[in-house]
Amino acid sequence: MPDLFAEDPPQPGRERLREDAPLADRLRPRALGEVVGQEHLTGPEGAIGRMVAAGKLSSMILWGPPGTGKTSIARLLADAVGMRFEAVSAVFSGVADLKKAFAAADRAAEAGQRTLLFVDEIHRFNRAQQDGFLPFVERGTVTLVGATTENPSFELNAALLSRAQVLILHRLDAAALGQLLDKAEELEGPLPLTDTAREALVASADGDGRFLLNQAETLYAAQIGVDGSGPLDPEGLGKFLQRRVAVYDKDREGHYNLISALHKSVRGSDPQAALYYLARMMVAGEEPLYLLRRLVRMAVEDIGLADPNALTQCLAAKDAYEFLGSPEGELAIAQACIYLATAPKSVAAYKAQKAAWRSAKETGSLMPPMNIVNAPTKLMKDVGYGKGYQYDPDVADGFSGANYWPDEMEPQTYYQPVERGFEREIAKRLDYWDKLRREKQG
Incomplete structure (x- = not known):
């Protein structure tokens, strides 16, 4: 069998990896069937399994988190x-x-040998460099297999994406990570861990198989338990190993996935899930003021006048955080998040704003009716500016029912409150004013 563990392409006579090579490299799978956690791709019905069965590969982009088997x-x-x-x-x-x-691929092609060009971290090439792959992919000089941890839609050229199939690798679940530890124990012996500590070790890997095996190798190297001290429990494991920080790039897809999950959990009135995603972002180092800005946005977009205090709560949380700092001020952020998630929801104000902006663009510069335009000079008063204006606070019922729309435009209804929260009371007011308006306008 060709040496699949070698740094370079397998060649006759090459030695296998040394015994002191990293555990993750020594456990690198020898066949596609040994790749754990990606059976949806490598299995008989998967895209890769079908291509291999047909003996013909198309160019592809392998997209997935670190340590999920892209290089293997x-x-x-x-x-x-x-x-x-x-x-x-x-x-x-x-x-x-x-x-x-x-050039090497061209020479190989002349000798009848096809080349698979593997490009690790392909998203790090700039747009011009990515364009450089196109002619070689198009004429079949190479079959391109790119690996990326970033969303190809954002990071790769559309021209390159149109010539390659994007295959998504899953984050390794607990079962797949457990299989990796089983393989490690077959090679190195039992890990010095209790069952609960083994579960904690798997959880700490955050879906990254290479990280998990590196942690296991650290335990083996320290020879824990050899002195008769016994296996580590979760507390002992936590003291010995530094827990891995969750993968989170504040300007990358992980950032947008989590803020989307937070926003949708608040909108869906699930305070428990909203707190979880808020915590995920805070623990990963997100800027608290960014989160506060997003909470303010949720208050006006998803709640609005159904609970006017939502906006007040968010602005108060911003002031409290700036006054207290971390970690004390983080409680104010959590409180605002809970308030929003448990508040009645309405997008009536949001829809009204969109509709009004749309009308303003469509109607251009229509003149307001003369009764409500300003008349600062005698000439303007003489020609009718402000004529017939009624000062509502002095009118019976505090409501004049006057016309406020341009003569060339029919009155519009942008804001339509819902029957939830405070907007239920607003709806009653609007109905009452509509009745008075009809009476006063005959």
């Missing part, structure tokens, strides 16, 4: 269909490296 799959693909494997990293490679790789 790329290496195994080349071997499975008898292709030459060439690898570059967008972190360490430049234009010269790409030209060298393409």
Whole structure:
């Protein structure tokens, strides 16, 4: 069998990895069937499984979190269909490296050997460098397999995406991570952990198989339990290993996924889920003022006048946080989040604003009716500016029922309160004023 663990493409006579190589590399799968957690792709009915069965690969982008097997799959693909494997990293490679790789692929093609070009972290290449792949992919010099942890829709050229199939790798679940630990124990022996500590170790990996195996290797290297002290419990494991910080890039897709989840949980009146996503972002280092700005937005977009205090609560939370700082001020943010999630919801004000803005653009510069325009000079009064204006506080019922719309425009109804929260009372007021208006206007 070709050496699938080698740094470079498998070649006859190459040695396997040394015994002191990292555990994650020594456990690298030897066949696609050994890749854990990605059976939806590598299985017989999966996209990769079907391509391998047909003996023909199309260019693809492997998109998934760190430590989910992207590099392993790329290496195994080349071997499975008898292709030459060439690898570059967008972190360490430049234009010269790409030209060298393409030239080698051209030479191999002349000798009848197809090349699978694996590009790790492909999203780190700029747009011009990504365009450089296109002619070689189009004429079949290489079959491109790119790996990325970032959303290809945002990070890759549309032209490149149109020539490659995007395959999504799943974050490894507890079962898949448990399989990796089983393989490690078959090779190195039982881990010095209680059952609950083993579960805690799996949870700490946050879906990253390589991280999990690196943590296991640290435990093996420390020879815990060899001195007769016994296996570690969760508390002992926590003291020995630093818990991994959840993957979260504040300007990347993870950021937008979590803020979307927070917003939708608030909108859906689930304070428990809303608090969870708020905590996820705070623990990961999100800027608290960013979260407060988003909460203010939720208060006016999703709640509005159904509970006017929602906006007040959010602005008070902003003042409290700025006054107290972290961590004390974070309680004010959590309180505002809970208030929003438990408040009655209405998008009546949001819809009204959109509709009014749309009318303003469509109607241009229509003149307001003369009774409500300003008349600061005698000439303007003489020509009718402000004529017939009624001062509502002095009118019976405090309501004149006057016309406030341009003569060329029919009165519109933008704001339609819902029968929830304080808007129920607003609806009663509007109905009462509509009745008075009809009476006063005959």
